[in-house]
Amino acid sequence: MPRDESFSFTQLLPDQTATYKSLLSDFKTGDKYMEELLEREIILELKSKFFDLISNERLSFSPSEILLHMTAILKELLKADEVDFYSCQEWKQGMLLEATTRLSTNDGVISTFPECLVSELAEKPYSFIKYPEAMPQHELLLVLKVNEKLKGLFGFQMSSDTLNQLSDRFFNKLSHECNVFIEKVRSLAETMEEEKRYKQLFRVTKKFHSTMDMDAVLGEIISTLREVYPSFTYYLLLSHDHKGYGGLPVKDLEYDSDNLTAMQSYVSGQIQFEDSATEKNSIMYAPLKGKQGVYGVLQVIAPNSLVFPQNEVEFIKLLANTAGSALENAKLYEQSRKLIADLQLINETSHQLNTSLRLADTMKFICGQIIKSFNAQEVGFIMLDEDHDDYSVLQGSTSFFFSKDASRYILRIAKRIKQDMEPLFIGDITSDSEDSSLHFHSIMGVPMIQSGELKGFALVMHEEPYHFAFDTFKLLQSLIHHSTLAFTNSMLREELERMVVTDHLTKLYSRGYLDDKMNLSMLEDQQGAFILIDVDNFKSVNDQYGHQVGDEVLIQLARHIAKNIRGTDIGARWGGEELAIYLPGAPLETGVMIANRLVDKVEKHTN
Template structure:
């Protein structure tokens, strides 16, 4: 009876201690100390499967042997205690060592094995019962702590994802999204380097849009190059534990930074790859499977934010763009001229009108008239700078605002447009142009005044033979 009381008291004390632990490390430390306390006459060892091998606790990874003679492998695979004499294990007198291997088992699976080897004092029935009890109690406690850690990790990840998603959705500029996401990835994973690339479908290449490695910013990579090529082909994330031992895939990011660990994920929108995310660290085996899964989730949210920003940009483009010519709408031009007149020192305006456009429509039809409008608009776009603004002013009239240009420079642009329209349109048409300029020294600076002067100059060109430009 005394032995039973001692057994139950030991189990009660152990259960109370283990189930108070909220971390797997805490449970494992108490398992080790419990084995040493209950079996001081024997050699005890805890073996764990998966990646549960903390460096500060004397625990070994479970190595599976398939010869059928390894007690720990059998205990783990069978999920029950295994007793016996390990082959080749004996004391100095040649007496075989007796060993007991007990699975560390919970309701959801087996997590490891507890092994006790004894030669000075053989294990008796109470010892084995105690070891089995420790295995069952410790297995349940370990499982509880593991689930608690996983739930805490999940809550933390959900909060993180929610915060990052909220911040991503606050920006409607794709460039801002790339920059913010890159910074957050480095912070979240405590990584050394991160790189976000966007797929340029027209060029068939990936372009680096954000990275903390300045030498790679704006670099372009072929669509099948390195890890981004792998992500593009498979549409699946990648984890590399040690690049130095597995450098079959060429990577400028890994080679330039001396990184050894990598997690990478494609950025998908509607199941199509639109970009890629790469995160690296100098240490091998740095990233965990949980990091791998989290990156996949974050890449998905980055993709959604990019899609939202692109849709907003497209909607904005449609609002400020004339559908027929592809030039800006008049309202956008007015707003931009007003804005530039607040900060610039000077600027000029060209108003372009297609000569005899009604006659073109009457002769060739409105479809040809639309084609002429598109041809003239394309010529205008090719004759101006990226900083200039060309818009459809109304009907067959176009307007071009040229920031910071002198009158002489503006006249050259107008003449270039006039001569090219006459040569390159089919059927051939001509245009008349009115030019106006403003400067900070003018008595009155306004959008209305500038357009009035250009309109009067256009009127003069029309009534003096057409196919020419005049200055107002």
Template sequence: MSDKLHHPLPYYPVENAKKLDESSLEPYVLHLDRQGGVLSQRDELHQLFKDWIGRSARYLRSFNGSLELFDSFGQNIGFYTAENFLHPLYRDGTAWTEELLERTAFSQCKRHQRLVTVDDSTYNEGALRGCVTCAAPLYNPSGECVGTIGILAGPVQDHALLEALLESQILSLQQFSMSGHSARTALSLSGQINRNERELRKWEMLFEMTNKLHAQIDVNAVLTVVIDCIQELYPFVMLDLLLSQDHHNGALPFKLLRYQSGEEDICAKAFLEGELFVYEENLGDGIRRREIAAPLSGNQGVYGVLHLKYTCDTVDPAELSFITLLADAAGTAFENAKLYEHSNLLVNELRLINDMTQKLTQSLSLHEIFDFACGELTDIFKGEFCCILQKEEEKERLVVKASNFNRLHYEHLEPGTGYSGLVYDRKEAIIVSDYDPRFHVSSKLMELSKSKSLMAAPILGGGEVLGVILVAHREPHYFSYDNFKLLQALCSHIGLAITNATLHAELQRLVIMDQLTGLYARHYLNNQVQEMQKKDFCGSLIVVDIDYFKQVNDTYGHQVGDQILMQVSGILASSIRDTDIAARWGGEELAVYLPKVGKQQALRVAERIRERVMNETRPGVTVSCGVSDWFWEDDKISVESLFYKADMALYQAKHDGRNQIVMDQSRSFTS
């Protein structure tokens, strides 16, 4: 076997390969970096050869022979045979064998890693008889031998021409690999530039968004900035904004966060744990569904979750940190806006409470307080119905004192009835978001008004329930938690106003009432008679004196004397109308004024009193009565003259023997 060796190259075993300068290996260095390392080096070499043949087929038409490609292990992985060349192996239906390769330039080239030509004298028999083989090694940029390429041709005389032809083909292959490498490098650089620009834009947008967020003091504005930023960066993503608090705004995609949606709910997990969660699902056909839940975290807690959903792998996992930063910035801004909103709400509530308290304390009339509070509460909470009930001490029940719902006027509720009874018993406020009589406490207000939302709070005073306030609306979920807290605050001030008015009324009662008899005091009687004489046309006065009252005290003691005085006072109070006024005149003397009553009717009332005292007192006593009257045509009409005439008549009755009635010293009626 005669070998012709040309262009000797240094031998660099694969295991000791090192980076070489490309000029020392030309034209044998190929750039095998296809698919970013996805393909093996053998597959890359085969793919490069295949692509090169496809691109260079028209230039190989004049070539008479077969181009053969072998990997680093000496196995044939590709070939190209000219149309006018009949390959000796494929003609006989055989293939390259190790024994057959051993006599060719392909095997020698693999062994020596040099350009090798083996002429036709070697193949004097067998399938390759009369053929010439020429082969050269191929390297990667690191100096590793990755394979062998060679020519199988018919008999040729000029081996140098064959070798030049092979080198030209290798140069063409090398240029093709370099052009592909350049294109891939350019594409990679372009992609990197795009990624860098996008990354830069992301951080610029984060910076801009952070500035905008910190400039906002409105919750809706904060959330709008966040949503706009995400939709600009990720237009392919479906976005939901889940908030832990009820937020009314139909222009933005808000949803109420459900805390108990199941263990697989990443939104609930993100909210409860304050960390970003990712869920992926393979939908088949290379399509994946991904969900990202990023918590809106502030210094004081988590306020909601950004929920992103998409069906293709378009978000780099490295961007999860960016989404986390974005959500944190949004959470901090949301918290600041909420705190500002809450502070404004508190200021407004304090101003409202102060104004309402001032107006409530201006009136000491319970009726005015109830009416004013009912109107104010309706305006403050924009409720459709308001009802205020007061506890009635004598009968232990709740009575409607003010309401803008006419069907409830003068209604009274027994203990434990409806929401009013529930609030009264528990001394706690309640809120109902969606009333249903099948599942809730039966309520007359809710059923008659067809309301769905209700706030009910007790009016407390001195630790006791003075009454109950109900505010209702037909729309479900109408009242917020802030409304509920404000109502409770207002109820305490309304309770204070009711307590003050009640104490004032009690003080007024104590001032005008006699503590022993329970009758009015003399000065109150004087004032009332004076006022009635200005508007009435007539009236009568009865002065009553207990006969021999000193003897009763001396005989039975002052305690029994007081009981006699109370018995006679009770008889007076029960013998007259509600519009009449009974008072203690002084000592054992009592008086009754009968407005719009003439002398004859007054005498009958006095006689009734005299008889009842004589028959009902124990120990038994009698009374003497003096009666006087006035008429609008009289010359002198005054309280003093009326009392003087009645007193003179009483004196006459005493003088005439007691237990009798005298009218103006002129008429007497004995027992």
């Protein structure tokens, strides 16, 4: 047939289901022109169908799906019984079945190639092999290489007649076209995947800059990686305090960690890689850095890889840099909010201290503020005497500090504060103590110093070790520093008030204070009892033993009065050797009972 008669493959083979076997039987093997023409038309039809594959919008354009269609096309055009495609797996040092026309992979097909055959194919410049001895399941192998590097194989099961009627030139061309097409497909797939990833990065960047929540930023990092690289494993190695972040894969980045590569990435701010032959993986460490510093490291583990995939490095690097900037913004925003909250706390506390509240009410307010702001469990204010040998707990402290167990903590902290005159920040008090039975582990102790003199200290505790952050400790110091003068002034004011209404000798109330309280009680209470006490022969005691002994008699009597009345009752010095007690709301019978009990105790227990 002349070349100018527009011979077409469709004219030769109008019925696509007809076999090449019957067509080839019409020609003699020696008719080179017809063989070349037929082979050329097969190649053209192959390229046409390959083009249709790429342009088919119904396909998802995944390499695996394209390879599956390729095997079907090759099976149809070469009239093979079965076609298998094996891809080169660098880690496994072999070939793995990736696509086949078989209904089941158990139909006598191998899933992997032996390493010896793979090595032979990689070393020798084969583009095809007929009747491979090492692989008798296939009559033909098409070898696919890129830059002399083995990428894959097509294995054909087909009749010897069809195989022998096609020339070596045809198989070389067929191998070349399949190789070119697969590389184009993979290149397009990588381009589309890269486009998808960068669209994802753009979307994530918008989310990063639309939130100031660190948990949301970290969660979005992991969510993006899981979506783009579902087979990888990820960890966030963070350098700052965290509380778990809602189950995210977050780890502490510790300076004494055995993971030197992660620490090197954190310190240098550069990407680091670690390949493990024993673990069969490759690990990338990408620093999460902003303009002011590095806030952690993103650890990405690629399984079954000798070297971390280079085409993924740039995307992960951009994601880490974007995330680092977002983390920095969120951290700065969080710090600014905390700073504002700290200033509000100090301002509100200072304002409260400058009001005319009683000391107990002020202490209760401050303890409540510390518990709320620092998430503390126990807060106590301990005042020391002039010699620092004894202490007292201010009213308003939490109830624990008025128990016997509190003395174990108070005495231990008081000893260290008196010795160094410095604040104490203890992450776990049991770590430097032989007493492991202590219930509270995290302790902050801040001395209350006024005019260079130690007045006492504040004690803040929690049962969990390392519960308080160092920023919290600095804030507590500032708070106590602002409060100490107000505490001292408040105590002095209340002491002065007590002195005004208190008899200097007996330490009981003055008669004026007693009169005021009795008048108020007669307006508000239904009843009350008044007891007047006189010391018999008091003048003779003064004359015989002196006024100093007489004063001691009154002091002894006043002490018994104070011990035998309630906190709401009023003991006072009526005048001279006369003392008085007023019991608001009490009936006369109660007054008589207390008076008789007092006479009895004075007779038995005074000198």
